[in-house]
Amino acid sequence: MKYEFLExxxxxxxxxEKEKPFRAINGSDKPKFFALxxxxxxxGEGLHVGHPRPxxxxxxxxxxxxxxxxxxxxxIGFDAFGLPTENYxxxxxxxxxxxxxxxxxxxxxxxxxxxxxxxWDRCVDTTDPDYYKWTQWIFLKMFEQGLAYxxxxxxxxxxxxxxxxxxxxxxxxxxxxxxxxxxxxxxxxWMLRITQYAQRLVDDLDLVDYPDRVKSQQRNWIGRSVxxxxxxxxxxxxxxxxYTTRPDTIYGATYMVISPEHNLLKNWTVENSDEVKAxxxxxxxxxxxxxxxxxxxxxxxxxxxxxxxNPATNEEIPIFISDYxxxxxxxxxxxxxxxxxxxxWEFAKQFDLPIVEVVAGxxxxxxxxxxxxxxxxxxxGILDGLSVEEAIAKITDWLRDENLGEEKVNFKLRDWVFSxxxxxxxxIPIVFCEKCGYVAxxxxxxxxxxPNVEKYETTETGExxxxxxxxxxxxxxxxxxGPAQRETDTMPxxxxxxxxxxxxxxxxxxxxxxxxxxxxxxxxxxxxxGGMEHTTLHLLYSRFWHKFLYDIGVVPTVEPYAKxxxxxxILAEDGQKMSxxxxxxxxxxxxxxxxxxxxxxxxxxxxxxxxxxxPWSQRAVRGCKRFLDRLWNLSWELLDGTDEIxxxxxxxxxxxxxxxxxxIEILKFNTxxxxxxxxxxxxxxxxxxxxxxxxxxxxxxxxxxxxxEELWKLQGFEGYAAASPWPEYEESKTQEAQxxxxxxxxxxxxxxxxxxxDIEDDTVVEIVTNDEKIKNIIDGKEIxxxxxxxxxxxxxxxK
RNA sequence: GCCGCCGUGGUGGAAUUAGGUAGACACAAGGGACUUAAAAUCCCUCGAUAGAAAUAUCGUGCCGGUUCGAUUCCGGCUGGCGGCACCA
Numbered sequence: 096m097k098y099e100f101l102e103x104x105x106x107x108x109x110x111x112e113k114e115k116p117f118r119a120i121n122g123s124d125k126p127k128f129f130a131l132x133x134x135x136x137x138x139g140e141g142l143h144v145g146h147p148r149p150x151x152x153x154x155x156x157x158x159x160x161x162x163x164x165x166x167x168x169x170x171i172g173f174d175a176f177g178l179p180t181e182n183y184x185x186x187x188x189x190x191x192x193x194x195x196x197x198x199x200x201x202x203x204x205x206x207x208x209x210x211x212x213x214x215w216d217r218c219v220d221t222t223d224p225d226y227y228k229w230t231q232w233i234f235l236k237m238f239e240q241g242l243a244y245x246x247x248x249x250x251x252x253x254x255x256x257x258x259x260x261x262x263x264x265x266x267x268x269x270x271x272x273x274x275x276x277x278x279x280x281x282x283x284x285w286m287l288r289i290t291q292y293a294q295r296l297v298d299d300l301d302l303v304d305y306p307d308r309v310k311s312q313q314r315n316w317i318g319r320s321v322x323x324x325x326x327x328x329x330x331x332x333x334x335x336x337x338y339t340t341r342p343d344t345i346y347g348a349t350y351m352v353i354s355p356e357h358n359l360l361k362n363w364t365v366e367n368s369d370e371v372k373a374x375x376x377x378x379x380x381x382x383x384x385x386x387x388x389x390x391x392x393x394x395x396x397x398x399x400x401x402x403x404x405n406p407a408t409n410e411e412i413p414i415f416i417s418d419y420x421x422x423x424x425x426x427x428x429x430x431x432x433x434x435x436x437x438x439x440w441e442f443a444k445q446f447d448l449p450i451v452e453v454v455a456g457x458x459x460x461x462x463x464x465x466x467x468x469x470x471x472x473x474x475x476g477i478l479d480g481l482s483v484e485e486a487i488a489k490i491t492d493w494l495r496d497e498n499l500g501e502e503k504v505n506f507k508l509r510d511w512v513f514s515x516x517x518x519x520x521x522x523i524p525i526v527f528c529e530k531c532g533y534v535a536x537x538x539x540x541x542x543x544x545x546p547n548v549e550k551y552e553t554t555e556t557g558e559x560x561x562x563x564x565x566x567x568x569x570x571x572x573x574x575x576x577g578p579a580q581r582e583t584d585t586m587p588x589x590x591x592x593x594x595x596x597x598x599x600x601x602x603x604x605x606x607x608x609x610x611x612x613x614x615x616x617x618x619x620x621x622x623x624x625g626g627m628e629h630t631t632l633h634l635l636y637s638r639f640w641h642k643f644l645y646d647i648g649v650v651p652t653v654e655p656y657a658k659x660x661x662x663x664x665i666l667a668e669d670g671q672k673m674s675x676x677x678x679x680x681x682x683x684x685x686x687x688x689x690x691x692x693x694x695x696x697x698x699x700x701x702x703x704x705x706x707x708x709x710p711w712s713q714r715a716v717r718g719c720k721r722f723l724d725r726l727w728n729l730s731w732e733l734l735d736g737t738d739e740i741x742x743x744x745x746x747x748x749x750x751x752x753x754x755x756x757x758x759i760e761i762l763k764f765n766t767x768x769x770x771x772x773x774x775x776x777x778x779x780x781x782x783x784x785x786x787x788x789x790x791x792x793x794x795x796x797x798x799x800x801x802x803x804e805e806l807w808k809l810q811g812f813e814g815y816a817a818a819s820p821w822p823e824y825e826e827s828k829t830q831e832a833q834x835x836x837x838x839x840x841x842x843x844x845x846x847x848x849x850x851x852x853d854i855e856d857d858t859v860v861e862i863v864t865n866d867e868k869i870k871n872i873i874d875g876k877e878i879x880x881x882x883x884x885x886x887x888x889x890x891x892x893x894k
Numbered sequence: 895g896c897c898g899c900c901g902u903g904g905u906g907g908a909a910u911u912a913g914g915u916a917g918a919c920a921c922a923a924g925g926g927a928c929u930u931a932a933a934a935u936c937c938c939u940c941g942a943u944a945g946a947a948a949u950a951u952c953g954u955g956c957c958g959g960u961u962c963g964a965u966u967c968c969g970g971c972u973g974g975c976g977g978c979a980c981c982a
Contacts, residue, residue, distance in 0.1 A: 308898055308976085315897065315978055322982080339982060352982090393980085417980095424981045431982085437895085438980050507981050627976075701920075703907060707899090708975080712906065718920045728935090766908070769919035776919090779936095837915040842963040844915055882962055887914050892962055
């Protein structure tokens with residue numbers, strides 16, 4: 096009988112469709128396991144080979160957990176709002192909702208073809224009003240708590256998407272999505288106060304099991320730093336407050352700088368106001384990209400006629416405006432310490448300002464001495480002779496006592512720009528009333544359904560397409576009943592994905608986003624696998640939302656995800672990123688058609704270290720197909736022997752159970768598969784019993800579920816391979832009775848001997864020294880030292 | 895510039911948890927069997943150099959250190975990848 100993989104695979108997929116063996120049960124007594132993958136964005140291109148890598152990995156883990164007796168929730172859904180769909184709809188003159196429906200249909204078919212054990216009954220779609228009702232509800236709760244607010248701010252404006260972007264969506268000065276130029280614009284935008292959670296987002300990283308690279312990237316992005324705010328008086332009676340992480344260097348502050356956007360001085364008796372104004376105007380015109388990425392020659396203008404007074408030295412120091420100081424960080428003004436800050440040093444050189452050394456140890460003639468952990472304070476009045484650490488403590492106390500400043504923690508994290516001038520997103524459930532301001536629509540009116548519009552093209556002016564729709568715009572104020580205008584911006588794509596995992600626990604609930612009972616049972620997510628590219632986007636955003644929901648008593652846990660892992664990217668055969676424009680995209684459908692789903696699943700897991708990038712190899716796919724062919728040829732006929740593990744293969748089988756089980760837990764799917772391949776090779780050397788094959792099929796079933804199920808049935812084993820308990824090994828049976836150990840002379844391998852496991856060191860040495868070959872080498876020399884590593888080696892040091 | 899990760903055969907990658915026989919498993923290549931032939935399948939070889947062979951020497955980016963012993967630990971360099979970046 097031939098291995099008709101296509102027939103076998105569709106047969107089992109039909110059975111799963113009908114019998115729903117992968118359904119998760121609410122209210123079960125079993126221990127729960129919540130496995131999560133990042134739900135896909137249903138693009139027009141369909142699945143690409145990047146998708147199956149994380150999906151298959153978590154499918155394997157889920158299937159193993161089911162076999163281990165867990166009630167497993169492994170759900171799937173679609174993150175379907177967003178720009179690509181809208182752009183595609185515009186281009187092809189379709190409605191985004193229709194495009195979304197078609198794409199979801201295609202994705203669903205493809206995912207089912209890959210044989211994933213998803214609980215399809217809990218499938219969510221972020222564009223479904225029954226779903227986004229709760230996205231809007233969460234927004235209203237945030238608005239209620241003052242965490243959602245509207246502000247006129249300089250925003251990142253994508254010149255191609257005609258839309259604002261969050262800081263997280265701007266990569267190297269261009270739009271993360273389309274690569275177009277991002278410019279600065281002043282716009283009134285809805286904002287979410289994620290900064291209020293900055294400290295907790297940092298602290299609680301200690302509570303979760305994330306890879307270090309993820310934790311450090313989030314910490315880096317949040318950018319916590321400890322320093323002090325210090326007040327500097329000006330000669331015109333103003334107070335300039337600055338933020339510094341190095342208050343100890345205050346005696347070296349020889350000038351001050353304020354950012355061009357800020358007008359921190361009330362008493363503006365500037366002698367050269369034209370010059371200052373011109374500089375401010377020029378800075379305003381620059382994009383962020385120009386301000387940060389281009390030539391970093393320091394520019395600036397001195398504000399003439401006003402000086403600041405250094406509170407430590409009581410000396411008058413000049414004040415400059417310069418665009419190397421950012422308005423958005425700290426207080427928007429700094430005390431410049433050119434001796435110990437390279438940027439200040441460059442500026443001081445440029446403008447011929449005094450550079451004073453206050454920490455000894457560097458050479459401030461050449462460059463600023465920044466890394467002065469070991470330096471000693473000099474030229475610093477009360478701080479002289481102290482270490483930097485001591486000086487920081489002392490000056491901070493002094494500032495507080497003198498009422499000149501205080502310790503202060505700052506974050507790089509900015510509030511989240513939450514509105515988008517696009518059609519295909521969740522409407523923001525707010526109206527604007529002349530009398531009452533921004534007013535929430537009543538909860539009872541949710542969902543606020545996205546209306547059908549004639550034209551949903553973007554506008555150059557930066558207005559949402561909804562703004563052109565009068566029936567939409569006109570509303571009445573829920574507070575005073577007077578005329579009001581609806582918000583026309585929509586939410587960003589990250590909104591729906593910030594809480595979707597919660598919906599899975601109780602996806603049909605119409606009274607609440609999920610019942611308390613379901614949340615108590617299922618959350619937190621036990622294992623969440625997703626891409627590194629979401630570390631400072633989705634992963635951070637959803638941690639923020641979750642913490643908010645915890646604070647208002649909706650969810651029972653502080654953190655959404657107990658454990659996070661990340662897959663590496665799949666590159667094209669040429670080592671380049673796969674992309675349509677390069678024409679090197681691999682379509683999973685083609686692989687499945689030619690080799691079958693099980694081969695596809697195996698290869699994508701065998702390709703290399705799961706956490707690292709790996710290039711696709713069309714040839715190597717054959718190796719995995721060959722493995723399944725060999726397995727099929729070995730075991731489609733009824734085998735001889737008992738249902739017990741045979742004595743012949745006892746060692747190999749027990750070792751395999753241990754190795755495959757452990758490897759799945761630590762994401763070493765490639766070596767797990769290698770172990771299974773080696774086992775089949777063993778079975779070719781010496782015929783296996785039915786029991787040996789039973790274990791093999793059970794171990795294989797999470798990886799290649801269709802063929803495992805088919806062979807399970809052909810052998811007449813009870814029930815389904817997927818439902819059979821995960822095999823157990825006996826530690827004693829994973830140990831060989833004898834072992835080949837290395838014999839080294841002076842650390843160099845000189846031979847091997849076979850000895851009994853765990854025998855006495857003395858006995859091993861005796862065997863080794865009596866070995867013919869070793870004897871010849873030792874002959875005539877004295878053994879000065881003998882090192883024995885049990886079951887591994889003997890090393891003899893000769894003289 | 896700062897933070898994190900990585901460098902192993904012709905190729906993808908094992909071994910790195912705790913220092914202990916480097917190259918598992920697979921791809922490609924070469925040889926053989928079967929076949930009219932090809933494909934498929936099965937068997938063998940496969941880091942480099944020398945040798946008929948046994949074997950010897952070298953070999954995990956480079957230099958050095960610790961150690962009986964280093965792919966693994968430490969220091970320095972070099973190349974690559976990812977993130978952050980005028981954040982005071």
